[in-house]
Amino acid sequence: MYITISPQKLGGAFSQSAGDFVTYLEKENQGKSPSEKEYFFNQYEDKxxxxxxxxxxxxxxxxLKLKEPKYYSITINPSQYELKHIHNNPEKLRAFVRNAMKEYANSFNREIQGRPINVDDIKYYAKIEQERAYKSYDVAIRENNPYSKQIAKLKNELSKVERGDISGNTRQLKNDIQKLVRDAPYKIRGKVVEPGMKKEGLQSHIHIIVSRKDASNTYSLSPGSKYKASEVKMHGKIVKRGFERDRFFQNSEKAFDKMFQYNRNYVESYTARKTLSKDPKQYFLSLRNLGISEKKIAFKMIRQTGLQLPVLHLPQNKVGFAYKQLKKIIETGIKASSISY
Structure with missing residues (x-):
């Protein structure tokens, strides 16, 4: 599971309205009947x-000032393993989001009128999407890129030959194009994967629009706070402040695992991703120390990023290189699973 939190921007400025973002999230509903549409929901309401x-x-x-974000966007991106485990059930996804938003509220080190913040203080609206499209940073696009460029060049040349603008062998050009298509590493139903193509498999994910202000429109609640959990003296009073992202991400994972009895592999965990970022050597060693069955699943998950893994048993002088390669592999997988605009 990969979760992101970001303030919504239009260009270099914060959006003054959620209108464009909401319209964007309606894209999968276009052309559908009311009974087929996916509606927004919150903690207590559907549709x-x-x-x-x-x-x-x-x-x-x-x-709120013009230079302050009016709302934040949270994306929750379950893996295909997680989606398969819950049979891609939208009702289970909605139930999980409602639990995750409780964890979101609990991650604020703030109080309202002397009590901790709870989910009823959070104004949010969530929506499930079923599709993802390939982006330029995806592994498949980057590795297909040399083939795609050459195919485009040959197709352009073929068009000129067929129009009579230049001389050339159309049969040879078509054969060369077909060979490039065959050799391209990533294809869907015989077509070279390109940006904008829909990804195969289970791709359900959730977008959440969260107001910067609490439900009473009185208190500012920023998950983008640079403070994790601290206290400061203001107007003679001790005031709590901060938001603990680590707590939100980790407890959301735990909530999913508990709700659906999901046995999370090490490489799927937020803790593992953070270890990779902070201490790739320790991450690599943690992988090596997994049990046989868990290690097998872990490396199967990693291979699905589309890159070759370094060998597990290496001479000492090669270990540093392996760490760098493994870090690159996992980080690429993490980035490929995220959603950006």
């Missing part, structure tokens, strides 16, 4: 209309 989301988020921005 919330887009205009209601815009009205509620845009109307909950009291005293």
């Amino acid at each position: 919330i209309r887009p205009y209601e989301v815009i009205k509620e988020i845009d109307g909950n921005t009291a005293k």
Whole structure:
């Protein structure tokens, strides 16, 4: 599972309305009947209309400055293993989101009128999407790129030959194009994978729009706070502040595992991803120390990033290189699974 939190921007400025983002999230509903559409939901309601989301988020921005984000975007991206485990059930995904948002509220080191923040203080709207498209940073696109460029060049040349603009052998050009298509490492139903093509397999993920202000439109709740958990003296009073991202990410994973009895592999965990970023040597050693069956699953998951793994048993002078290669492999997989705009 990969979770991100980001303030929504349009270009270099914070968006003053959730309208464009909500419209974007409606893209999968185009052409569908009301019974087929995927609606927004929150902690207690289903089938919330887009205009209601815009009205509620845009109307909950009291005293926020132009240079402050009015809302944040959270994306929750379950892996295909997790989706398969719950049979890609949208009701289970909604139930999980509601538990995850409780963890979100609990991760604020803040109080409202002397009590800890709870989920009823959070104004949010979530929506499930079923599709993902390939982006330029995906492994498949980057590794296909040399083939795609050459195919485009040959197709352009073929068109000129067929129009009579230049001389050339059309049969040879077509054969060369077909060979490049065969040799390209990533294809879907015989077509070379390119940016914008829909990804295969289970791709369900959740977008959550969270207001910067609490549900009463009184208190500012920023998950982008640079403070994790601290206290500061303001106007003679001790005030708690901060948001603990690590706690949110880790407890959301735990909530999923507990709800659905999911046996999470080490490489799927937030702890593992953080270890990779901070101490790749320790990450590599942790992989080596896994049990046989867990290690087998872990490396199967890693291979699905599309890159070759370093060998597990290496001479000492090669270990540093292996760490770098493994770090590159996992980081590419993490990035490929995220959603950006």
